[in-house]
Amino acid sequence: MIQTTEYVEVTTSAGRVRGCWRPTTGGRGNPRSAVFLGIPFAEAPVGELRFAAPVPKAPWVGVRDALEFAPTAQRGDPGVTLIPEPSVPGESTLNVNVFTPSPERAASGGGLPVLVWIHGGGYFAGSPASPWYDGRNFNRDDVVTVTISYRLGFDGFGWIDGAPTNRGVRDWLLALEWVQQNIAVFGGDPSRVTIAGQSAGGGAVLTLLGMEKAQHLFHGVYAISGALADVSAARSEAFGRRLAADAGVEPTLAGFRSVDEERLLELQKKATALDPKAMDTIVDEGLPLGPTVDGDLLPRPTRESLRAGVGAGKPLVIGATDDEFTMAMGDAAKVLRWVPTGILLGRMGVAKDRRRAYLAANADVVAKGKARLAGRVLTDRMFRTALLNVVADRGSAPTWLYRFSWASGTFGFAEHCLDVPFFFDCLDGPAMEPLAGPNPPQSLADEVHAAAVAFIRDGDPGWPQAGVSGTARVYDTTTRDVPDAYASVKPLL
Template sequence: MEEDAVVRTVEGPVRGIRRAGDIAFLGIPYAASPTGKRRFLPPQPLTPWTEVRDATTYGPTPQRREEDDAIIPERSVQGAETLNLNIFTPALQGARPVLVWIHGGGFSSGSPVSEWYDGSTFTRDGVVLVTISYRLGFDGFGVIDGAPDNRGVRDWLAALEWVQRNIAAFGGDPGRVTIGGHSAGGGAVLTLLGMPQAQHLFRAGMSFSGALGDLPRELAERRSIRLAELVGVEPTLAGFRSVRERALTRRQYEASLLGRRGLGEATAAIEDGLPWAPVIDGDLLARPTVDALAAGVGADKPLLLGATDDEFTMALDSAPRILRYVPARIALRALERTTALRRLWFRSNRARRGTVAVLGRYVADRVFRALVVRVAEARRDATTWVYRFAWPSPVTGWAHHCLDVPFWFDRLDAEQVTPIAGEHPPQHLADDLHAAAVAFVTSGDPGWPAWRTDPGITRVFGAEPALSRTAYDDALPLV
């Protein structure tokens, strides 16, 4: 290992791996392990070290086991020091643009340990990539008497503060930091963009299929109290600390937490939000994110956002076959109870054929695609670029959730891409998406007209024409 693979951070020296074309530093802690007396507290400062710390393997992850149906292969690593990050840099000299990536997983699963997130394609194009971990589920977002809310959000802030202190030593420019993420990670980007406390930590954002939390605190508190009942403790800091981590994670997703039965369980996430997610706490998150953006928070920062056409339609492919024989107009009543809104949306989507396709697009519009338009319109006077990923997988037939991620990263050869994208996914599409991401991180402009200069204009990836003013019109009834 060459001597110049050692970097001295503010907290202490670390040694990375010199690879073909770049250097990787893995598992660097940005805060102390959230265990013992630090459990459920805000991220705590590190104890500095003097000996060179090995940063050649991924660090422990808040995710303790992988989800059985996860599309993106995000691994779990056991250990206590879970608040860590990974850096991929072209070289240790210079001041290159930086992309900080926040993984998805519904704010309750996922990790930065994935071949899909390897930084080699970004370092190849002159960008420093940082991937971060953060506390998940109840641990990160539950409401606890005696503990601060939004601990996962505070982890994002702590990681970004670490980047500001240290990234120059890794060849990055702290003044040119872009935050990016997918799904819950894309929601994290929007959340941070709408937070006054975060504005000094980055200069631009990319939200891919972003899903916001913005849970009412009362709802999160009720779920937390119910979880305390399930594990047999008081809903206090002392009570939850008395329960082993495994006991909490095993029970934090039980259906009874949602307060619904039968079909209501299936629609709860649409109507009431994800089980655990950022909370409107009156402190870090004083108001809903879109309201903050409409008030001008983050208006000086360029934003790139969009969604795939079908997002979660693929999940309905495994629904009981009888669903296919229920007329779409009738089946839609289970997801949208407001008659006038349901009829208006159905008219806008009358060209869609089949109950599965109709219900899948409704979920995509309700959770993801309508949010794209709401954010773009809220930021009407800010520089916002909108995209739409419309390439249907030859395997599933849908342009579904997560399918675009290996295209953005130009990682079509990574593990588990073939099962969702087929044997020969179009490299030219990966070239286009990755080039747009690199251009945005580098210059703050992905290469097509911004929404404010041409309202409604959208770059459509995977369909003709490439530019459209009506790409999200079918979602407008839900905006």
């Protein structure tokens, strides 16, 4: 290790990289964090490598600056998003960012526990370059942090005749292999790696938990608002053939490689546009681009793998916010107030014989109006029933359940993405007020972040396991552990 007052260098398996020091926040623990941005773990997926499996990065000569975020798979201006996730132009989109308090190999051969973060974005958007994913305060608490990039949308997950399936999943795997090979020189312990993510990233880590071929790459999982895809092979192929027809090419490698990136993104956007008439399909089956049950990496749906015991030896924390997608119903409030409750629930896929029990279990939400009820149903069907199913599928495997219930000062409820800055303890970060409102409680961030650190360090976040007691930790103005905390969701199971 070469260190100055500002820069720090580390030698990876492919070559030497130069990062820099910054301060942590919070006034405790390690006062400094060393950051290494945009280290490539694979060759740029362009030319003959476009739509191919990722290829490990070839060694370079000299010292490579790792001082700025590298190109992202997300292209163009994403507009206003719940989490600030900027796009960075360029071809070399497969890279990692490493944050460490101790950029040197531990003398004892051990090292610090490691968090690897996979960003969300519906498997078609998102970026690891978000300031909210800065690992500095995990470093403060002796956790090395890595954020990874992966190919998105059709590039990462679309079916192409002659191309490997699940290219985005293969990117995750190669990035995790890079962590196994290199994290020790950044002060991390490759035998103590926790993978975590939110939304599609939460679905990604659940997918990896249920994948036999990934088990050697991590030791714990933290899934925030996980959205499993598990696209069927038939549905994936049908979408790929449709996109090829829209592009006027054969659904082959040569055909799709003849379509430039910008044109393909335009066609993908049109083909995946959210049609209100297709909402039932989206809720029931998810989006058509995401991890696919291909008979290879994913031989069966993730839930089947979990029921079969895959990943049973790995601890899991899983949970969601109370009103993930309620914000989507805000513009419909005036219309929904005139819709009879039974018709509303029917249109949202709640079976007739379950409606009375569901309304009784959610009386507090019903009292807030039809839009809030519709948002809660959407949240429950897309997120909260899914996580309860995962808990049940794992049986007695070590699983901890939580709810994030603190109401945003902007929205008045706990919406999608709200818990992410609490997890990273970055309430002083940019673009916080639009999501959380003014003065979000630092005390709650302290609780959420400390439990995450405890889990990453010790494999136990500090409250009773769900499979043993049915208890979940409810994060709110007053955090508490509540038996049967998801009782309001159970009428939908």
